[in-house]
Amino acid sequence: MTNWNERPLPRAAGGKPNPNRKNKKKTKSNVSSSSLTPMPSLGTEENTGGIIALESTPEELRQREQRLMRFGTAATTWGQPATNTEDNRGGWTADGKIIGTSRDLEKPYFRLTSAPDPATVRPLEMLKIAYTHVKRKWKTENNYKHACEQLKSIRQDLTVQGIRGRFATTIYEYHARIALEVADLSEYNQCQSQLRELYTEGSESNTNNEFIAYEILYLLFSGNRSEMNSLLERRALAKVQGKAGGKTKSKALRHALAVRAALAVGNYHQFFKLYQDAPNRNALLMDQFIPRERVKALIMLCKSYPMGLPLDFISRELAFYSVDDATQFLEKHGIKVDDVNGRLETKPALPLLHAAIANKYQKADIKGQV
Template sequence: MGGNAKWPDALHNYVKRAFARCKGAADQSITQNSLKELITNAIMTNSLWTKNWTAEPLPVLVGDTPAAAMQTKMGMGGPMPGAAGHKFASSPSSSSLQPNQTFIPFKEPSSKKNKTNKRKHDGFEIQEADVQRKNQRRQRFHMTQQELKSLVTPEVDTKKLQVLTQDGDLDLAAMVIKGTSQTVEKEYLRLTSPPHPSTVRPEPVLRKALELVKSKWKKGDHDYIYACSQLKSIRQDCTVQHIKNDFTVSVYETHARVALESGDINEFNQCQTQLHELYEKLIPGEAIEFLAYRILYCVYVSLQAKKGDSNAGQLGMYNVLGMVTPRLRTDPAIAHALAVRQAVAMNDYHRFFKLYVGAPNMAGYLMDVMVPAIRLSALRAMCKAYRPTLPVQYIRDELKLEGKAGKAFIRQAGLAFVKGDKTRVDTKTSNIVWALSNESSLI
């Protein structure tokens, strides 16, 4: 999978510079393996776009001298600063000499043959043993391909990694973790480091995990905390393996629905945001249904923003409405969501509650979180429009107040009853609250 948009330009230039230094197959092999390790670690640590690739040292090749290798590791292309005019001794004894001191060997040469084996280097005598030690030091930089492979982090299966595609582009798919865990149920834990493949479940196991969660949720065997943890762990395993297909869509749709049933609007919003990106990739799913939910969510955010005198939600609503084509407006779910938006914008509580009763799919759960604000707004309008009294039953019918929840709302809303008559509300003395004590807000 190519495309410069997926990789920093500096990284592309770094790869080109690395391969430009190669003089043969051995150099190319070393460079290939070094780049595998480097880019994989950058992906795992989320530093692919933040890393300074221009200053990153190039891989050390077989033909590099110790000095060149050290300069490459330090990111330098020329001589070390301040190195000119200085001479370095190789033997331990000579390294402690002052400039005005003369080197005196511990043992006099025994023959003329030994003299021929001595060499002059920058004014210091170096024995054959010293030369051998220098050669050994030089060999430290001549790492074989097998040694380079052993340096690659164990979290990634390097056998299947390929840094470049046939077109010369970096291959992100080759860097993806391939899970090996066969554990179906797994609690969600926030990642603080790259996961090991043994802790990540492959897609076939994830499909079993999703079906298990759905089955237990329908039977009521576990609560929302369990279901949310399991679904988030499935989402996490999909993310680290870059799984983006119809199964991924199914995971997020399932989690969104479970969150709606449980009143977890924040978790629902996370899911529907990811679904929007997946639908844009033309991955099949219930795109129209969730577009309707997105319209309703923007209505809810706008209602919350009004309490704090904020314009939050307006931009989101404009973006969503721009996605609604004339053909989509004929869909029942979209038409219902647009009607709800209009009713809220016009403070038409009568129409809102008619739409509330006939909400399609799971739209009723999203309207549930709007209902308290709509009811309070409706009561304020009623108290201004109807004087001096208003029947309690009329309020119940208009605002769909039923059972204990309806009685609790009337008690908390700030309504004042006519003295000696609990069936009628004194609209003049009523002081409607702006929010219920148990009502949550996003703003």
């Protein structure tokens, strides 16, 4: 066995021995057992996996308390903010939810990159005042950029505080409506996604079917058949369970379902009649895919009438405002019309219409950000 007391101490790499230092070898006789001072016991390694646990002596407890005071924190549950204390001013609830204390009427919207500060979050009663303020400014100034930012800021304050229910539903419904008015489909889609969850959670709303109608039309625009089937399945299940009740007779919802049925069988005559008689904001969503469906309808007409078609007939059937409007639409797609006779030569127009479907209307542009 190696006697480490007789071996010289190792030196750093590249180091040189100190010539002034004399090696003094200690033997067993030099060190007596009585001269060794025992180390103070810090604890035990038994049942601790090899980790020494400090004894909870009065001195150790006092030092722990001093450390807590030095860092200014209270002993709290891991992962949860401190409960209401005199310093915290009620910014958090006992279960770790934030309670806003801000009294700002307007607040710019920023994406959160860290935990929210209660001093910058508005409580529910303040959010209701801010919502009334936004509605008044939208009506008088019609500034969508400002209204959108303020509504997103309200939505963020609702989210970080975990506020759901009727008021949250009202905010998302209002934001979705004005987003449709300016064709901001990106913002509308975000609101619609949240509304779907709020309705599923049981948030009561008299406008539930209005937004289900918008969702049907949006899915027709985006061409999302799987989601459409899922939506219709949920509606059928709700009807069987008696949850839909008399609300299924909503005019907006009946209209959206009729539009879906007309497109499913290619009944464009009925489809464009429904477009001209759209309730609420259904027409605003239909505006997004009307050009695509006009091209598809023209393909059917060109195949059915190879000898040509009068422009006034096309204008009436495809719900154009006028013959000039129909002519501009055709010319925009590279199709020349006979202005003298007021007719469309269908044979040369057919390949151009097919090219428009393949190149321009194959995918829906759902960004629509303003």
